Amino acid sequence: MTALAIETGEGTGLTIAADGSYAARLARRDAATEAWCPERWTLDGPEPYVVQLPGAQPEDPGAEVLPLADGRVLIRRFVEGRHAFSLLYPTGPGTGELQLGAVECEELTLLAPAPGGELAYGLAVGEKSTAVWLVAGGAFGPEHVAEVPGRCSGGVWLDRAGRMLALDLELDGVTKAVAVDLERGGEVSPLLQIAEDSNDRLLLADPDSGLLLVRSDAPGEDRLGWGVLGSARPVRFPECLRVEDAVMSPFAVQPGQVLMPESCGVALRIDGGGGSWVGVWRPAGRRLHQLAAPVGWLTGAGLWTREGVLRLPYAQGDVDYGVVEVEPPVDDLSVMITELSQAEAAGEEPSEAEEAPAVCKPVPLQQAPLTGRLGAD
Numbered sequence: 001m002t003a004l005a006i007e008t009g010e011g012t013g014l015t016i017a018a019d020g021s022y023a024a025r026l027a028r029r030d031a032a033t034e035a036w037c038p039e040r041w042t043l044d045g046p047e048p049y050v051v052q053l054p055g056a057q058p059e060d061p062g063a064e065v066l067p068l069a070d071g072r073v074l075i076r077r078f079v080e081g082r083h084a085f086s087l088l089y090p091t092g093p094g095t096g097e098l099q100l101g102a103v104e105c106e107e108l109t110l111l112a113p114a115p116g117g118e119l120a121y122g123l124a125v126g127e128k129s130t131a132v133w134l135v136a137g138g139a140f141g142p143e144h145v146a147e148v149p150g151r152c153s154g155g156v157w158l159d160r161a162g163r164m165l166a167l168d169l170e171l172d173g174v175t176k177a178v179a180v181d182l183e184r185g186g187e188v189s190p191l192l193q194i195a196e197d198s199n200d201r202l203l204l205a206d207p208d209s210g211l212l213l214v215r216s217d218a219p220g221e222d223r224l225g226w227g228v229l230g231s232a233r234p235v236r237f238p239e240c241l242r243v244e245d246a247v248m249s250p251f252a253v254q255p256g257q258v259l260m261p262e263s264c265g266v267a268l269r270i271d272g273g274g275g276s277w278v279g280v281w282r283p284a285g286r287r288l289h290q291l292a293a294p295v296g297w298l299t300g301a302g303l304w305t306r307e308g309v310l311r312l313p314y315a316q317g318d319v320d321y322g323v324v325e326v327e328p329p330v331d332d333l334s335v336m337i338t339e340l341s342q343a344e345a346a347g348e349e350p351s352e353a354e355e356a357p358a359v360c361k362p363v364p365l366q367q368a369p370l371t372g373r374l375g376a377d
Contacts, residue, residue: 014301022067069117101141111155114162146186177202194218206253211261246272256306285331294324
């Protein structure tokens with residue numbers, strides 16, 4: 001279960017833990033003031049509830065928060081050229097704080113919640129390389145765990161162990177997704193290369209099924225596509241994932257679909273002239289279902305249950321908040337799209353990348369270091 005942290009009008013976006021148990025964001029303490037404080041959302045109980053974690057002084061709106069599986073909230077503050085990290089937790093009427101240390105650098109952002117929920121990582125971009133830091137869960141404060149040549153962005157976890165991290169690496173003006181093995185000192189391997197000069201980014205990955213959601217300009221324009229980790233089949237760019245005058249960003253994938261990537265539900269944020277709404281799509285369904293977002297939706301945040309229910313958190317004012325459960329329309333999954341010929345027979349138009357494999361070869365999906373290596377020493 002994955003959620004992206006997207007900014008909203010009343011606070012920062014909601015970041016949901018990898019197991020869906022907790023979430024966190026920065027929010028205004030009340031609508032009449034500019035005071036900001038962290039919020040912890042508990043999502044795995046019978047009803048969601050929110051606890052504010054105010055400190056001795058209001059937080060800077062540029063701070064970042066991230067939930068851990070034990071209910072504590074990691075916060076990153078930028079103070080006098082250093083990124084300081086602390087764990088916040090409720091203590092009766094107040095807020096407890098455990099200081100973890102700091103990293104001295106100009107630019108550092110928190111990565112998506114790591115699998116397991118006990119560790120947290122940050123990405124520090126330098127002039128010629130990018131450092132991966134373990135900022136929570138280490139034995140002696142922040143620990144430098146990897147150095148990747150080039151400028152990196154993104155950050156998608158590829159396995160349940162929190163070992164393999166995908167980053168979008170920019171070198172010589174071209175961006176490619178690479179896999180970084182955190183247990184091998186940051187060993188970097190190619191992950192996604194559709195064409196030699198295309199920009200290929202990984203947006204989401206589901207470790208259970210191997211489903212990958214990518215964005216690439218290999219078809220001639222920036223398009224959303226999907227592939228399967230370790231597969232020799234090409235990345236596909238379905239026509240149904242093109243909405244005129246709108247931008248789509250996937251934010252959650254249905255878990256538990258072991259070895260069944262075509263049947264995974266994918267939730268997408270759709271931004272157009274009329275605002276933001278929700279899209280639901282399955283590779284085998286071949287249709288994009290567009291749904292109205294709940295009032296107060298924390299735009300771009302949500303998670304799937306294993307049963308296929310999409311949960312969308314919302315907040316209205318200081319007291320009205322919760323989670324709306326949506327059961328998307330049912331697709332006919334009796335025919336799985338596993339080959340290009342099946343897609344054509346089903347009425348899908350193949351993309352330029354599919355029509356010209358000699359130009360847009362699906363190189364790294366089958367060359368990724370994950371096939372046969374996740375269990376390696």
